[in-house]
Amino acid sequence: MTKPASPAGAGLRDVVVAPSSICFIDGEAGLLAYGGYNIHELAENSTFEEVVFLLWNGRLPNKSELAELDAALDANRMVPAELIAMMKSFPKNAIPMDSLRTAVSALAFFDPDQGDNSPEARKRKAIRLTAQFGTIVAAIDRIRKGLEPLDPKPDISHAANFLWLLNGKDPSDVEAKALDVALILHADHEFNASTFAARVTAGTLADVYAAITSAIGALSGPLHGGANEQVMKMLLEVGSPDKVDAYVADKFEKGEKIMGIGHAVYQTEDPRATHLRRMSEATGKRQGDTKWFDMSKRIEDLVVAEMDRKGKRIRANVDFYSASTYYMLGIPVDLYTPIFAVSRISGWTAHVLEQLGNNKLIRPRADYQGGMDLKYVPIDQR
Numbered sequence: 001m002t003k004p005a006s007p008a009g010a011g012l013r014d015v016v017v018a019p020s021s022i023c024f025i026d027g028e029a030g031l032l033a034y035g036g037y038n039i040h041e042l043a044e045n046s047t048f049e050e051v052v053f054l055l056w057n058g059r060l061p062n063k064s065e066l067a068e069l070d071a072a073l074d075a076n077r078m079v080p081a082e083l084i085a086m087m088k089s090f091p092k093n094a095i096p097m098d099s100l101r102t103a104v105s106a107l108a109f110f111d112p113d114q115g116d117n118s119p120e121a122r123k124r125k126a127i128r129l130t131a132q133f134g135t136i137v138a139a140i141d142r143i144r145k146g147l148e149p150l151d152p153k154p155d156i157s158h159a160a161n162f163l164w165l166l167n168g169k170d171p172s173d174v175e176a177k178a179l180d181v182a183l184i185l186h187a188d189h190e191f192n193a194s195t196f197a198a199r200v201t202a203g204t205l206a207d208v209y210a211a212i213t214s215a216i217g218a219l220s221g222p223l224h225g226g227a228n229e230q231v232m233k234m235l236l237e238v239g240s241p242d243k244v245d246a247y248v249a250d251k252f253e254k255g256e257k258i259m260g261i262g263h264a265v266y267q268t269e270d271p272r273a274t275h276l277r278r279m280s281e282a283t284g285k286r287q288g289d290t291k292w293f294d295m296s297k298r299i300e301d302l303v304v305a306e307m308d309r310k311g312k313r314i315r316a317n318v319d320f321y322s323a324s325t326y327y328m329l330g331i332p333v334d335l336y337t338p339i340f341a342v343s344r345i346s347g348w349t350a351h352v353l354e355q356l357g358n359n360k361l362i363r364p365r366a367d368y369q370g371g372m373d374l375k376y377v378p379i380d381q382r
């Protein structure tokens with residue numbers, strides 16, 4: 001019997017799978033960069049649309065390239081009426097991530113490039129998917145509330161369009177900017193679980209929609225994109241700042257994890273959390289009520305102190321403060337993970353395009369631990 005030479009540790013931690021030029025993370029230093037640009041540079045100066053171009057092309061766009069991308073997103077934001085009709089048949093109590101997964105899978109039926117996996121068609125699919133994710137997520141919410149989905153507006157940003165489609169009113173500049181920064185921060189994160197799922201599926205030469213449907217499924221879990229919803233459920237369960245200490249002590253005693261804390265790669269603060277913490281505080285101050293920020297901060301401080309005491313380098317991740325920020329922006333809790341997807345579709349498609357640009361079927365080996373050379377025993381003798 002020959003076994004694979006060196007079994008990877010559980011969860012493939014620190015295993016390098018393929019070269020990539022899209023995103024770099026230094027988990028020790030807490031550094032995240034897209035295409036060489038530090039996330040802090042991008043969060044402070046850029047827009048989601050520019051970041052989409054950067055992830056797909058490896059460089060920032062010039063004015064005419066950005067205008068061209070804006071126009072392409074504008075032209076593709078509407079989803080087919082057949083899809084909306086199909087979505088109206090989803091159960092009203094469907095979990096939005098399930099609805100998104102199903103809708104995106106079905107969207108493949110209507111793609112003008114269906115069956116075409118050429119580089120040009122893949123790029124067009126990436127544009128359509130990125131343009132349409134926000135429209136679909138907003139439609140999921142409106143349909144379940146008995147409201148008609150709205151038409152996207154031309155000439156406003158992707159973030160502003162999403163808030164318009166969701167709420168039926170134009171967002172303030174501050175609201176649109178807050179969401180725009182959140183979209184920048186969530187756009188890509190190297191070979192995380194959902195992106196890896198997308199690359200594995202794309203690597204079989206399955207269609208882009210199949211790859212993205214895999215990614216949505218992987219994102220939905222509470223150890224990945226689902227954590228932001230769990231954080232808000234925790235804050236709502238705690239209810240008020242005076243109950244935080246007892247709640248956290250109880251969690252420690254039961255040995256339960258606090259959602260939104262810890263990361264498989266970062267050994268220090270997730271740089272995205274730095275921005276979202278600031279955003280949560282600023283949103284609370286603007287609204288004259290910092291309760292959700294204060295509770296989050298107290299939970300974070302208690303967990304960090306406890307982890308330091310135990311010698312573990314565990315800090316807040318991207319999901320911890322996005323929860324309170326989205327809550328204060330009036331976004332329903334079960335849309336937090338779909339909104340993560342509205343941003344991450346840009347990174348997923350960038351990775352699918354990169355994977356297929358130099359494809360190799362992804363096929364690791366198992367470190368087999370079961371029995372060997374067993375003889376078949378008829379069922380009545382077992």
Ligand code: COA
Pocket residue numbers: 011222223224225227256257258259260261262263264265312314317318319
């Ligand atoms: N709260 C309390 N303890 C935590 C913790 C948390 N959020 N995250 C990790 N730990 C502890 C574990 O209990 C474990 O302790 P032990 O060594 O005494 O058993 C240790 O830290 C390592 O945790 P583990 O889950 O094995 O590490 P990982 O590298 O797989 O963790 C996560 C990465 C993200 C899965 C983990 O931190 C987690 O579950 N966090 C909460 C979910 C979340 O926010 N996910 C979104 C990630 S962006």
